[in-house]
Each structure stands twice: as C-alpha cells, then as structure tokens.
Amino acid sequence: MIDVYTAATGNGLRAAIVLAESGLPHTVHKIDLEKGDQKTPAFLEMNPAARIPVIVDRGAAGGPLTLTESTAILIYVAEKSGKLLPSEPHARARALEAVANAMTDLYAPFNGLFNLHHGGRTPPSQIAQGFDGLIRDVLGRIDGRLATSEWLAGDFSIADIALYPTLGRLESVLKRTYPELKNLQRWAKAMAARPGVQLGSSLAGRP
Ligand SMILES: N[C@@H](CCC(=O)N[C@@H](CS)C(=O)NCC(=O)O)C(=O)O
Numbered sequence: 001m002i003d004v005y006t007a008a009t010g011n012g013l014r015a016a017i018v019l020a021e022s023g024l025p026h027t028v029h030k031i032d033l034e035k036g037d038q039k040t041p042a043f044l045e046m047n048p049a050a051r052i053p054v055i056v057d058r059g060a061a062g063g064p065l066t067l068t069e070s071t072a073i074l075i076y077v078a079e080k081s082g083k084l085l086p087s088e089p090h091a092r093a094r095a096l097e098a099v100a101n102a103m104t105d106l107y108a109p110f111n112g113l114f115n116l117h118h119g120g121r122t123p124p125s126q127i128a129q130g131f132d133g134l135i136r137d138v139l140g141r142i143d144g145r146l147a148t149s150e151w152l153a154g155d156f157s158i159a160d161i162a163l164y165p166t167l168g169r170l171e172s173v174l175k176r177t178y179p180e181l182k183n184l185q186r187w188a189k190a191m192a193a194r195p196g197v198q199l200g201s202s203l204a205g206r207p
Pocket residue numbers: 009010011012033038050051052053068069070071
C-alpha cells in the first residue's frame with residue numbers, strides 16, 4: 001500500500017493521477033496548503049522542504065521508502081507497476097525524453113509565470129511575454145508530435161501524465177488557452193476522459 005500526500009496543484013495532480021492510472025493500491029491524503037498542513041512536524045519529517053507531493057511506500061523493495069519530487073514519483077510508480085513506461089529501450093528513452101520536456105521546458109516557464117501572477121499581481125508585460133513565448137513554442141512542438149501520435153510517446157505513458165496538469169493549470173489559473181493547437185486539444189479531451197485521470201484528479205481535490 002502506498003500513501004500519497006498531495007493537493008490539487010500541478011505537481012500534486014501528477015502524483016495522484018499516476019497512482020490512479022497504475023492500479024497500485026494506494027491511499028490519498030489531501031494536504032491543505034492554505035492551512036499549512038505541509039508545515040506540521042509530521043509532514044516535515046517526510047519532506048523537510050514542506051512541499052507536496054510525497055509518497056510513502058511501506059512495501060517498497062529493500063524497505064520502506066519516502067519519496068518526494070513529482071518526476072521521481074512518476075518514474076517510481078511506473079517502474080513498480082510495470083505500466084506507463086515502455087520496456088523497449090528506445091521507446092523508454094523517448095518517453096523519458098518527453099517527461100523531461102514537460103517538466104523542464106514547459107513546467108519551468110509555467111511556474112515562473114504562475115509565481116509572477118501569484119497573489120493577484122500583474123507582472124511586467126515584457127517578462128510575462130517571454131514566459132508565454134517559451135510556453136507557446138513548447139506546446140507548438142508537442143502539437144506537431146501529436147499530429148501523428150495518439151499519445152505523447154507511443155502508448156499512453158507517464159509523459160502524458162507529466163504534461164496534462166500543467167496544461168490544465170495554464171488554462172484554469174493563468175487563463176491561457178490554445179484553441180489553435182488542435183492536436184493538443186484532441187489529446188487533452190482524451191486525457192480528461194480517462195477514468196484514472198478523473199479519479200486521481202478528484203481524489204487530489206479537483207472536482
Ligand atoms: N519539484 C517539486 C516541487 C513541489 C512543489 O513546488 N510543491 C508545491 C505545490 S505545487 C508546494 O507544496 N508548495 C508548498 C507551499 O505552497 O507552501 C516537485 O516536482 O514535486
């Protein structure tokens with residue numbers, strides 16, 4: 001049984017969705033970031049950085065494991081379940097490449113923009129435009145890839161789970177929409193229709 005401590009943020013949703021999609025037995029513990037649940041002594045013992053998501057796998061090979069970092073959680077859950085990552089070396093490398101692209105080239109500028117807007121602030125337009133340009137470039141390339149592939153990297157994988165919450169947060173929090181990226185829109189609809197995506201999102205706190 002894996003315990004996941006999470007919330008309805010991009011990183012939190014990735015952890016909840018990958019567990020729901022993996023089929024591994026797990027329990028979701030919602031952390032109220034506004035209330036400061038992540039700063040309690042019990043939480044800080046799991047993650048001194050006071051950040052979600054965290055998983056605790058008491059049944060891990062080699063002994064109990066407490067793991068932070070949503071990217072590491074994606075890979076750990078995929079490997080433990082034997083699902084969500086191809087085993088063929090080239091396909092696996094391509095899937096991990098797409099995970100890295102979603103987490104560094106897309107999530108990083110999204111997070112920069114999110115922090116600039118935090119607390120209702122209006123960031124200097126030149127800086128916001130810089131982040132928006134980086135985000136649009138990455139999404140444009142992803143849209144191109146999705147023109148010939150149903151999912152981001154061959155079969156459905158953690159690459160799709162890495163990307164999806166960031167696109168959702170761009171739309172719901174930052175009000176950025178990309179209707180012209182038709183392949184991306186088709187993919188986002190297919191993601192939203194997956195029972196695992198729906199279950200993970202609702203358990204983490206998203207309606
Ligand atoms: N690199 C970490 C980042 C985790 C992170 O930034 N978590 C945020 C929510 S998305 C958090 O817990 N923030 C705590 C707070 O707002 O006090 C990951 O990918 O998991």
